[in-house]
Amino acid sequence: MKMRSSGARVCGKRKRMVKRMTNSDFAVILLHNLDMSWGVSELKNAVREVDRLENQVIRLGYKVINSPLFDSDLKALLCDLDPASHIVLNWCENLPGIPKSESAVARILQEMGFTYTGSEAETIEKSWNKPQVKKMLDEKGIATPKWQAFSTARCSRWKIFPAIVKPALEHCSYGVTGDSIVLNSCDLAARIQFVVDNFKCPALVEEFLDGREFHVSVWGNSSPEIIPPAEMDFTLCQDCFERLCTYESKFAPESEIFNKINVIVPAKLSDEELEQLRDTTIKAYQASGCRDYARLDLRLMDGKFYVLDINPNPDIGDETSMAFGAQHLGYGYGQMIEKILQFAFERHSAASPGKSAEAVSNEAGS
Numbered sequence: 001m002k003m004r005s006s007g008a009r010v011c012g013k014r015k016r017m018v019k020r021m022t023n024s025d026f027a028v029i030l031l032h033n034l035d036m037s038w039g040v041s042e043l044k045n046a047v048r049e050v051d052r053l054e055n056q057v058i059r060l061g062y063k064v065i066n067s068p069l070f071d072s073d074l075k076a077l078l079c080d081l082d083p084a085s086h087i088v089l090n091w092c093e094n095l096p097g098i099p100k101s102e103s104a105v106a107r108i109l110q111e112m113g114f115t116y117t118g119s120e121a122e123t124i125e126k127s128w129n130k131p132q133v134k135k136m137l138d139e140k141g142i143a144t145p146k147w148q149a150f151s152t153a154r155c156s157r158w159k160i161f162p163a164i165v166k167p168a169l170e171h172c173s174y175g176v177t178g179d180s181i182v183l184n185s186c187d188l189a190a191r192i193q194f195v196v197d198n199f200k201c202p203a204l205v206e207e208f209l210d211g212r213e214f215h216v217s218v219w220g221n222s223s224p225e226i227i228p229p230a231e232m233d234f235t236l237c238q239d240c241f242e243r244l245c246t247y248e249s250k251f252a253p254e255s256e257i258f259n260k261i262n263v264i265v266p267a268k269l270s271d272e273e274l275e276q277l278r279d280t281t282i283k284a285y286q287a288s289g290c291r292d293y294a295r296l297d298l299r300l301m302d303g304k305f306y307v308l309d310i311n312p313n314p315d316i317g318d319e320t321s322m323a324f325g326a327q328h329l330g331y332g333y334g335q336m337i338e339k340i341l342q343f344a345f346e347r348h349s350a351a352s353p354g355k356s357a358e359a360v361s362n363e364a365g366s
Helices: 040-059 075-077 103-112 121-127 132-138 185-199 247-251 256-260 270-289 321-327 335-349 357-364
Strands: 002-005 029-035 063-069 086-091 149-151 165-166 203-207 212-219 229-232 262-267 294-300 304-312
Touching: 002 294, 002 304, 040 086, 040 229, 063 075, 075 185, 086 103, 086 165, 103 121, 121 132, 121 165, 121 256, 121 304, 132 149, 132 203, 132 270, 132 304, 149 247, 165 247, 185 203, 185 321, 212 270, 212 335, 262 321, 270 294, 294 321, 304 357
Parallel strands: 002 262, 029 063, 029 086
Antiparallel strands: 149 203, 165 203, 212 229, 212 294, 229 262, 294 304
């Protein structure tokens, strides 16, 4: 996909007054994973992105400890670093060699007493369970497409078409292709069986809303704000089987679908649409327990915004919709990263002696 530019608050026990931390107060641990099972080009791209991020933080005047994680022993990597004088910029997607271990990274950081950027382990873990997210949205009265989870192909009770079938316990559109959209019960049963067999998890079936799609980044805690949203421009897509964000459309620049979908930042919305989008996004961000920053995916159908997915700790690279949106707020890439770091600095500053910053954060949100 190509980027193209077009010209509520959380309740707390009390408002905490914390001083703004300076770049001389802490060293920043830039934590990221490098898995030797990745291909050569993937490794090179990962290192290149980390270098860009590291250079931006250094330019801000911070001391940076570049900490690549090559295996699952995160505690060994960090054991000689003092949580009292370090902030972790958590850009670690997994413990290498352990699939779906993103939440484990946050849990280990928390156990070691580190203050770190992004959401806590529980929030990350929940985000991987799509039926659990959908149930939470329904319970909170936040609009989301009609859905049901199936562990077998016995799906006669589902009557809504077109429908889309996704692996229930995956992220980043993994397992989503044009074949995920089905138009009848026979194709639905076949696709459910395909997901169960190939991904070893239930299938999430949703009503497919063939409308405009938006990726909306949010940052903040006590008063979260949306960053100018990005729209996935499906103008060049011929039919509903192409008008969706697949794994290939996100991560395969050589693919036809990647090059068909443009990304418009900021999205062209009326004032009324933008206000409704903001309201729905912030409600979902807060209800899901996201912290510091996140990205939510929504679709607009018949004048109403529906939440498709919630992504705590999304990519914060310099070519993401978040970075492009932040530019429209006047934040250069380095300033965007500094703002994310500042949320962690504030938690660290608010911690009292003998109490971790993460414990203070939990208290403030209760």
